[in-house]
Amino acid sequence: xxxxxxxxxxxxxxxxxxxxxxxxxxxxxxxxxxxxxxxxxxxxxxxxxxxxxxxxxxxxxxxxxxxxxxxxxxxxxxxxxxxxxxxxxxxxxxxxxxxxxxxxxxxxxxxxxxxxxxxxxxxxxxxxxxxxxxxxxxxxxxxxxxxxxxxxxxxxxxxxxxxxxxxxxxxxxxxxxxxxxxxxxxxxxxxxxxxxxxxxxxxxxxxxxxxxxxxxxxxxxxxxxxxxxxxxxxxxxxxxxxxxxxxxxxxxxxxxxxxxxxxxxxxxxxxxxxxxxxxxxxxxxxxxxxxxxxxxxxxxxxxxxxxxxxxxxxxxxxxxxxxxxxxxxxxxxxxxxxxxxxxxxxxxxxxxxxxxxxxxxxxxxxxxxxxxxxxxxxxxxxxxxxxxxxxxxxxxxxxxxxxxxxxxxxxxxxxxxxxxxxxxxxxxxxxxxxxxxxxxxxxxxxxxxxxxxxxxxxxxxxxxxxxxxxxxxxxxxxxxxxxxxxxxxxxxxxxxxxxxxxxxxxxxxxxxxxxxxxxxxxxxxxxxxxxxxxxxxxxxxxxxxxxxxxxxxxxxxxxxxxxxxxxxxxxxxxxxxxxxxxxxxxxxx
Amino acid sequence: xxxxxxxxxxxxxxxxxxxxxxxxxxxxxxxxxxxxxxxxxxxxxxxxxxxxxxxxxxxxxxxxxxxxxxxxxxxxxxxxxxxxxxxxxxxxxxxxxxxxxxxxxxxxxxxxxxxxxxxxxxxxxxxxxxxxxxxxxxxxxxxxxxxxxxxxxxxxxxxxxxxxxxxxxxxx
Numbered sequence: 044x045x046x047x048x049x050x051x052x053x054x055x056x057x058x059x060x061x062x063x064x065x066x067x068x069x070x071x072x073x074x075x076x077x078x079x080x081x082x083x084x085x086x087x088x089x090x091x092x093x094x095x096x097x098x099x100x101x102x103x104x105x106x107x108x109x110x111x112x113x114x115x116x117x118x119x120x121x122x123x124x125x126x127x128x129x130x131x132x133x134x135x136x137x138x139x140x141x142x143x144x145x146x147x148x149x150x151x152x153x154x155x156x157x158x159x160x161x162x163x164x165x166x167x168x169x170x171x172x173x174x175x176x177x178x179x180x181x182x183x184x185x186x187x188x189x190x191x192x193x194x195x196x197x198x199x200x201x202x203x204x205x206x207x208x209x210x211x212x213x214x215x216x217x218x219x220x221x222x223x224x225x226x227x228x229x230x231x232x233x234x235x236x237x238x239x240x241x242x243x244x245x246x247x248x249x250x251x252x253x254x255x256x257x258x259x260x261x262x263x264x265x266x267x268x269x270x271x272x273x274x275x276x277x278x279x280x281x282x283x284x285x286x287x288x289x290x291x292x293x294x295x296x297x298x299x300x301x302x303x304x305x306x307x308x309x310x311x312x313x314x315x316x317x318x319x320x321x322x323x324x325x326x327x328x329x330x331x332x333x334x335x336x337x338x339x340x341x342x343x344x345x346x347x348x349x350x351x352x353x354x355x356x357x358x359x360x361x362x363x364x365x366x367x368x369x370x371x372x373x374x375x376x377x378x379x380x381x382x383x384x385x386x387x388x389x390x391x392x393x394x395x396x397x398x399x400x401x402x403x404x405x406x407x408x409x410x411x412x413x414x415x416x417x418x419x420x421x422x423x424x425x426x427x428x429x430x431x432x433x434x435x436x437x438x439x440x441x442x443x444x445x446x447x448x449x450x451x452x453x454x455x456x457x458x459x460x461x462x463x464x465x466x467x468x469x470x471x472x473x474x475x476x477x478x479x480x481x482x483x484x485x486x487x488x489x490x491x492x493x494x495x496x497x498x499x500x501x502x503x504x505x506x507x508x509x510x511x512x513x514x515x516x517x518x519x520x521x522x523x524x525x526x527x528x529x530x531x532x533x534x535x536x537x538x539x540x541x542x543x544x545x546x547x548x549x550x551x552x553x554x555x556x557x558x559x560x561x562x563x564x565x566x567x568x569x570x571x572x573x574x575x576x577x578x579x580x581x582x583x584x585x586x587x588x589x590x591x592x593x594x595x596x597x598x599x600x601x602x603x604x605x606x607x608x609x610x611x612x613x614x615x616x617x618x619x620x621x622x623x624x625x626x627x628x629x630x631x632x
Numbered sequence: 633x634x635x636x637x638x639x640x641x642x643x644x645x646x647x648x649x650x651x652x653x654x655x656x657x658x659x660x661x662x663x664x665x666x667x668x669x670x671x672x673x674x675x676x677x678x679x680x681x682x683x684x685x686x687x688x689x690x691x692x693x694x695x696x697x698x699x700x701x702x703x704x705x706x707x708x709x710x711x712x713x714x715x716x717x718x719x720x721x722x723x724x725x726x727x728x729x730x731x732x733x734x735x736x737x738x739x740x741x742x743x744x745x746x747x748x749x750x751x752x753x754x755x756x757x758x759x760x761x762x763x764x765x766x767x768x769x770x771x772x773x774x775x776x777x778x779x780x781x782x783x784x785x786x787x788x789x790x791x792x793x794x795x796x797x798x799x800x801x802x803x804x
Contacts, residue, residue: 161646166657170700173646190700224642224703348694351687 048177048208049074055184058216065096069116071143071205091498095470097127101136102474105457110137117143118156128198129167133461137196144204160202169197177210194227195346231362239341240374246315248390249275255282256320258453265368274387278306284456289449299327301442304401311603318342320364323353333601343367412587415515420447431483432475436468436492439521439592444487466495476508490516490543500553503579512581517588525591550581559583589617636785639678640704647701664782679784715785718757724774740766
């Protein structure tokens, strides 16, 4: 039987097991939306902006491990989703994005709402397709899902011209595809793995440095087994949080620019760094020439281009983290017999000393304004028994969340790491909520970044996605202000937001619930109330605006040279400042 | 250091821009690039002349391999290879220079492929040193126009591994 391209599209999605589609219609995709209207299996979530659709698909993918799927129209629809594609590409999120295109006969004519979707998405997708013939549609969609989800995952764009969605073709869905130029390596080189095992057995001061690859590969159990067997401290990148239990005695928390003191000291003074599914990003390494100067480096990654991209690696192993670690554990079991407690004791004594010397700290005056760290720490403590999924936007609140949320398992942490996309958090949380309707999904946001995709509150209300948005409201672009305080002599150029909306009223205007925790004494009760409400909630938390996020390694600085608190002259300057005036939001303190 | 990289790619639209985009996006340098279909019409062969230290060349090779439309990448500098380039050179020839132009053409075993009363168009093929030497010699006569193909290179037979890649197949 012949089906139209639009029908083939819907059939293919069903065969791929897609349940939820984040979408926004437009002229050239109307035929597809018409078919979507006539079926019940796919849940279509209509977003208010295509960027929201892209981030929702990302949140869905990060929380489930399955590809997120978005559908947008040509021209502006496509260009609006580009930010989400770039974000997904940087953070290796499996995403399949379908864009509409003008009819094949019109392509290149500067037609209405035409854009070069392939050209726009080329540098920000793992691969992209323009489907010129309806007969190629099914196999193209199969290939798109295959490429997005295998190897190092990433976003794939499929551009579907209007006539392709209208024309008819015989429908057969291929069971599998193989592409001759695309053969990811999954099994690590056995000889290299043996070298790695020998290095681990000999090391006195090893550190595991795990990244997002551990989450994608599902290698959490293996990391845990390796760490416990060999008593190795585990440093996590921003992307890896939750891949190793945050409260585990071997967990060092986050490393890097705003990582913990002990995580950064450990990696700096270690004699063996075991990097797993991480890519030596500059926010982790600091000054790359002085990153772990005393260490041998083992690097396990599925993407060969990640290895030796930024620095020299002694033992490179290309392969899937889970499979390589499994193999490595087998080798180690046979050679070291597990117990290395005695060998590692001096190393752990040193680490414990670092931990005692500079724990994460802040001063909370019980009568003063709420400190952002306090809000985030309490939020964690009040919700941890519900095992929430936590998303964040980008900025100070993101780093504090990374420091204080000690997540127990992977796929609980949704954040924009590589690209640092403000406005990511709220739609990503909604995507996760769409996948897990009964789970508590929190979005920790800043008052600056949440406004970048605020319009999606309408989507949350319409589709009953009960995300709880906690706005750490300091009326600044806080991280920008922090840098201006530290490096630009306190000149707050365009970081003072001047006025922010009344988020309680804003929530109510959208038909959601708005709450505010004005004083420290109210905070716990407000959070407890928020998480019992059956629907989307905004909790506005006005906080002390001049708080800075520490530890901090200045950009290009060395990992053991952290700033641990406001320098004295800055402290004095800030203490002279009064809280900024704000006509619309209630002023703190 | 200069490297000649031979890249087998899918012969379909957009592949050249993916390769070019990779070089520009990551700040790699392309000195010359030539592309044409292979014996198998579904594949094309690109010869890319680039330069960089070992670390950059390693990244270039890895990044090229990562492109889905790239089937095979060979850094020819790791093997023995032969290279050729063709140049078409249009030289001004005053009556007294015409004999000199023909002598130079002869010395380089080049050919005159077009002639007018005041110009010769000369075709020369050879490695880059030969082509450049000829250009230098013709320069005093006055070069009106010059066009070069960019280099192509091929590994010497004994070392070249066989091209055996599975074809793209769609199973039911």
